[in-house]
Every structure is written in structure tokens, then in C-alpha cells.
Amino acid sequence: MYDKSVRRRRVALALLVACSLLLLTAYFGESQSGGLHSVQRGVLQVVSPIQEGASRALKPVRDLFGWFGDTINAKSQVAGLRRQNAALRRAAIAGSDAVRMNGELEKLVGLDQTNSLQGTRPVAARVIGQSPTIWFSTIEIDQGTSAGVRVGQPVVTGDGLVGQVTTAASDSSVVTLISDSSSAVSARVSQSGAPGIVQTGTGGPRDLRLNLVPRRFRIDKGNAVVTAGTMSRSDKLESLYPPGIPVGVITRVDDAGTDTQQVHVSPYADLQRLEIVQVLTRRVNGNRG
Amino acid sequence: MTTDVRSLTWRLVVLGIVTVLVQIAAVSQLKIFGANADLTPLVVASAGLLAGSLPGAAFGFGVGLFLDLALVQTVGMSSLIFLTIGYGAGRLRELRDPQGAVVPIAVGVVATVVAQLGFALMQFLLGHDVPMDADLIWQIVLTVGINAVIAAPVYALVRRWLLRALPDDPRRRRRRAYTTGGLSPLSRA
Numbered sequence: 001m002y003d004k005s006v007r008r009r010r011v012a013l014a015l016l017v018a019c020s021l022l023l024l025t026a027y028f029g030e031s032q033s034g035g036l037h038s039v040q041r042g043v044l045q046v047v048s049p050i051q052e053g054a055s056r057a058l059k060p061v062r063d064l065f066g067w068f069g070d071t072i073n074a075k076s077q078v079a080g081l082r083r084q085n086a087a088l089r090r091a092a093i094a095g096s097d098a099v100r101m102n103g104e105l106e107k108l109v110g111l112d113q114t115n116s117l118q119g120t121r122p123v124a125a126r127v128i129g130q131s132p133t134i135w136f137s138t139i140e141i142d143q144g145t146s147a148g149v150r151v152g153q154p155v156v157t158g159d160g161l162v163g164q165v166t167t168a169a170s171d172s173s174v175v176t177l178i179s180d181s182s183s184a185v186s187a188r189v190s191q192s193g194a195p196g197i198v199q200t201g202t203g204g205p206r207d208l209r210l211n212l213v214p215r216r217f218r219i220d221k222g223n224a225v226v227t228a229g230t231m232s233r234s235d236k237l238e239s240l241y242p243p244g245i246p247v248g249v250i251t252r253v254d255d256a257g258t259d260t261q262q263v264h265v266s267p268y269a270d271l272q273r274l275e276i277v278q279v280l281t282r283r284v285n286g287n288r289g
Numbered sequence: 290m291t292t293d294v295r296s297l298t299w300r301l302v303v304l305g306i307v308t309v310l311v312q313i314a315a316v317s318q319l320k321i322f323g324a325n326a327d328l329t330p331l332v333v334a335s336a337g338l339l340a341g342s343l344p345g346a347a348f349g350f351g352v353g354l355f356l357d358l359a360l361v362q363t364v365g366m367s368s369l370i371f372l373t374i375g376y377g378a379g380r381l382r383e384l385r386d387p388q389g390a391v392v393p394i395a396v397g398v399v400a401t402v403v404a405q406l407g408f409a410l411m412q413f414l415l416g417h418d419v420p421m422d423a424d425l426i427w428q429i430v431l432t433v434g435i436n437a438v439i440a441a442p443v444y445a446l447v448r449r450w451l452l453r454a455l456p457d458d459p460r461r462r463r464r465r466a467y468t469t470g471g472l473s474p475l476s477r478a
Contacts, residue, residue: 028415051359133405134425
């Protein structure tokens, strides 16, 4: 009797482990339109309304926790923000002249393009779910294909770039954040124009890296990093992200001026506390910069 | 299928669904110093500790599968990790039957550590970058710490929900044994 129950337990355990490994193998072997991916989209479809309800119901609790966290963080940020404010005021005064001159030059050369996202038909979406582990940087939003959301579209907040849509069901979608290990964003340093690729650095969502920056460019702490768009005329090389979306600020440069320089970027958007985001559902001019 | 098994099964199914939904929709978004609690390993470990290795493993597999499907993650990864946690907690109960008040906390901490390291290991085995640095380790430590704080109440809630469906609660069994005589360690001495 004892042997039988031990045998049964071992067989059941072996079966469950085998099932897990089989699922893992099958998931990696199939394409986006494969069976398991379709099941995932189906589950997302069913679960997202429940998640949305739960997310709304539990918002006061989230806000309460957020208030505690914000109060603790606020004190430590005051001095830094005052310094930043002074620097930004100086930059704004200098920038206003440049903007006026730029407007006149644009008129002169017949260009009438602003750097805003008006033409990109943004769709506002509420965040209804988030991965519990630090190993997956994904969120779920309450807008899907019925609102024009498609895979590959960029997602932003008022602060800056958040990520891109990687799965779209009819009324919900999954967004992979720029802090995910699979993410890579073509970007440039706003001040110097130095190009690079923003990728995750350490798994920590507040420390991204601007990789592949040519060493001839001067990179300074405090410089802004924005999306670069694409410079190619070919439609085959379109960028996922429109040019000029703020990504983050450079916090540190290790081994500056060398081929192996490490440029640390802190994202503008608070990727850990997203409530409302916008999906840019229309691509303008192939996102050319 | 007996009534007890059927009752335990549906209670575990409900528990799994509620746990995953609450985790995704609320708990994952509550950041404390940049980290969040992770209910799933705690609930799976508690279920294993209360129901045994086989129900624990099956429950862990189911919770992991539902989590991967709902979050559109790599299917099978969480299942493998959580079935290990459920089975391990269940075997602990079957072999040692620990009764201390600190047991759910210790098991919860171990389950969280296994989950965090398990995900890191799986990512590494699947060829993804696993860059470990102080920030990341700090986040893992923080998650383990938060889970240690909430492990006892989570265990109490899971126990309350599963108690009616459990074949024989170990504590009740022990208390009954002492009062009916003959089985107490004191009487044997």
C-alpha cells in the first residue's frame, strides 16, 4: 500500500515536470500564431475584464501605499529637484530663443512639421496588470485591437517612452517595457546627437544603458536621451518609435571616451508605477527622424 | 472521486484563480521601496504545507500555468518553479509535520527565494541575459523580506479556506491524539 502511494506520487510528479518541459519546448518552437500563443491571447481576452475590475476596485489601496512611498521619497528628492529646476530654467530661457529661430527657419524652408505626437493618433489606456517578478517587465492595458492597437506600436506616458505592444487581444494588450531584456530602442543624445541603442542594463528598471555610442561623441551627465526614429529612406528599415520621444536622462558615464564606455540612463517614465499610458497607433512618415 | 477530494480540488482551483488575479491586478503594482510582494510562492507553499506533496505540486503547476497564460509570459516556466515549491512544502509536511508558529514564515521565505532564483536560473538556461548587480540583489532581498512579513497571514487565510476540505488537519489530529490517550509522547515516556 505504501509502495503504491509512493509510486503514484513519483509518477504524478514526473508527469507534471514533463508537462512543464513540454510546454516550454513547444512555446519556444512555435511562431506568434501558434497554438499556445493563441491560447494565451484567449486567456488574456477572458481575464482582462476581471483584471480591469479588480484593478479599479483596488486602486484606493494602491494609492494609499503610493502615498507612503511618495512621502518617504519626496524628502530625499527635494534638494536634487531644486538644482534640476534651476538648470532647466536656464535651459528653457536659452531654448525659447532657439525655438523662435527654428520656427522662422522652418517657414523659410517650407517645413511645417512639429515634434508633437498629434499625428500619431494616441489611444489612452489604463494599466490593469503587471508581472509579479522582476524577470519579466510587462504590463497589461485595457485597450486592444478594437481600439486600433496593434503589435509593435509604441507606448508612452506624459513623461516619456514606456515600451511597445507585444501582444494584442480585442480589448486588452500586453506591453513590453523598455526595461525588459528583449527591448532595444534606437535613440540619440539630445544635446550632442550621439546615436546609440537603449537596452536594459542590470534588470533594474531605473538603470538602462545607451549602448554602441561612438567614442567621438561627448556625453555628459544630465544630457537627455530621445528616440532617434530612422534615417533610412527604405520602408524595410522603419523604426518602431517616432523620433524625439524622451526616453531618459544620463546619470553616469563609465569609461567615457572609450569604445567600451557605459552610458547609464534613468528613464523619465516611472516604469514601476504606471497608471495611464498612451499607445501611438499611427506611424507618421515611417517614423523618420 | 470522493467528496473530500472533489471539495479540495475546487477550493484549490478557486484559490489559484483568485491569487493570480489579485497578484497581477493589485499586489504587483504596490511598490514598497521599489519592490513588491509576491503572493504566488507563498500561497503555493501554504497549500503544499496543508494539503500534501501531490496536491501541492498539482496546485503549483496550475497556478504557474495560469500566471504564464494571463501575463503572456514563457509558458511552462512558472509551472516548473511553482510545482517544485508546492511539492517541496508538501514533502516537508509529510516527512516532518512541523507545527511551530514560525514554520509558515520559514517555508514562505524559502519558497520566495526558490522562486526568485528559479526564475534567474530559467532565464539563464533559456539564453536570456541575467546580469546580477547590487540593485537586482537588493530587489530580491526586499521581495523576500516583504514576503516574510506577510507569510503568516497568507498561510492563515489559505488554511482557513482549505480547512474544511482537508482530509485530516495535522493540528486537530495531534490534539485529538493527546486527549484520547496512549499516543502522547509524555505517556510513552
